Each structure stands twice: as structure tokens, then as C-alpha cells.
Amino acid sequence: MVKINNPKYCNGKYCHDEALLEGLPEILDSIKENTAIVLHTMGSHGPTYFNRYPDNFRKFRPTCDTAGIQNCTQEQVVNTYDNTILYTDYILSSVIDMLKKYPEYEAGLIYVSDHGESLGENNVYLHGFPYKLAPKEQTQVPMILWMNETMKRWDYVDYDCMRKEAAQNTYTHDNLFHSIIGLLEVKTHTYDREYDIFKNCRTKELFSPP
Numbered sequence: 001m002v003k004i005n006n007p008k009y010c011n012g013k014y015c016h017d018e019a020l021l022e023g024l025p026e027i028l029d030s031i032k033e034n035t036a037i038v039l040h041t042m043g044s045h046g047p048t049y050f051n052r053y054p055d056n057f058r059k060f061r062p063t064c065d066t067a068g069i070q071n072c073t074q075e076q077v078v079n080t081y082d083n084t085i086l087y088t089d090y091i092l093s094s095v096i097d098m099l100k101k102y103p104e105y106e107a108g109l110i111y112v113s114d115h116g117e118s119l120g121e122n123n124v125y126l127h128g129f130p131y132k133l134a135p136k137e138q139t140q141v142p143m144i145l146w147m148n149e150t151m152k153r154w155d156y157v158d159y160d161c162m163r164k165e166a167a168q169n170t171y172t173h174d175n176l177f178h179s180i181i182g183l184l185e186v187k188t189h190t191y192d193r194e195y196d197i198f199k200n201c202r203t204k205e206l207f208s209p210p
Helices: 017-021 024-029 074-099 149-154 159-168 174-183
Strands: 108-112 143-147
Touching: 017 074, 024 074, 074 108, 074 143, 108 174, 143 159
Parallel strands: none
Antiparallel strands: 108 143
């Protein structure tokens, strides 16, 4: 997106995540076969949190408008970070709204962050601590699942069951690959059903792994 440098969302050095939505409706319109679309967002990546959202999403104030977040108050850092979360929510809801226009598709969205961020708790910032030492703010991340009724029906997913599973269990990034492979019915020896988050909530098995 930086190479495309759409002036609506980019300044030549970085882009707001809305740049990823440009042209997406046309791509969805043209789908004729099984398709997986990956949107790699900047999200809330620090330390320049203030660059991650446009001015109209600067709802929480005062903000920390510098990369030197250690020089801001924790309130400013948290406010700025919360603005990035608000913007990410907007991006995800925009994609879901687009997918809702195609009820004939088996359409769904899975979102997961790659890492969390420390925002000054115990004077710790950003991320990247060795895993055994990292605080939960860096290692516990959100994961969101949305599926339209067609996908629930034809992939035999009991959504109420998924809600209960999500409330009772925690998952890791190790689950992501196997869950998506299983959902897309890709037959491969690398698929491990034990890591598939949908395994307990299918009303019918989709396929037998090779």
C-alpha cells in the first residue's frame, strides 16, 4: 500500500489501514472460485501509535503525538492506543459490512493480533520481551470470528457452541493455521485436528484429512 501511495490514506512513508479497503468491493464482486483474502494491517503497532489513525478517530484525549512514548504520561499513551483500537474496530466492521452484501457466499472473517503492547505498566513499553519474561499485555491478544449464515450452514459450524468454547478456552497462534485449513477444507498432511478451534462445534465433519 505504501508503493501505491493513495493520497487519501498515505503520505509516502506509511498508510492508514483504510488503504487496504480500496478496491476490496471490486475484488469481492469478481470472485468466481474459492478465495482467501489476507489483509495485513498496521493496527496498533508502536511506538508511533499517533500515526495509526486519521484525525477523525482522535476521540480519546489528551494523546501522545510522538515516538518517544516514555516522555508522555500513561494517560496520553493509553488514550492514543485506544484510538488505534477504535480505528481497527472500524476497519473490521467495514470489511464485515462488505461481506454481508454477499449472502450467497460462504463468507467469514478471522482477525487476530500478532502481539500485544505494554503501555507503561511497571515502566515497560512496546513488545518483544522474551516470551517467558513478557507480561500478559504483550502475549494475550484478541481474536475475532465472524461468519455469515451461509458459511455457518455449509461449514456446519454451531455458532452458539463457538461462543461457549471461546468463553471457556484460550487459544494460541498455533491454532490459527489448522483452524483456517480445516474451515477451507484443504486436504493436507500438515493439518492437525487437535489444533482446529472448530473441531468441537461442527455438526458434521467436513472432510477426512489425508
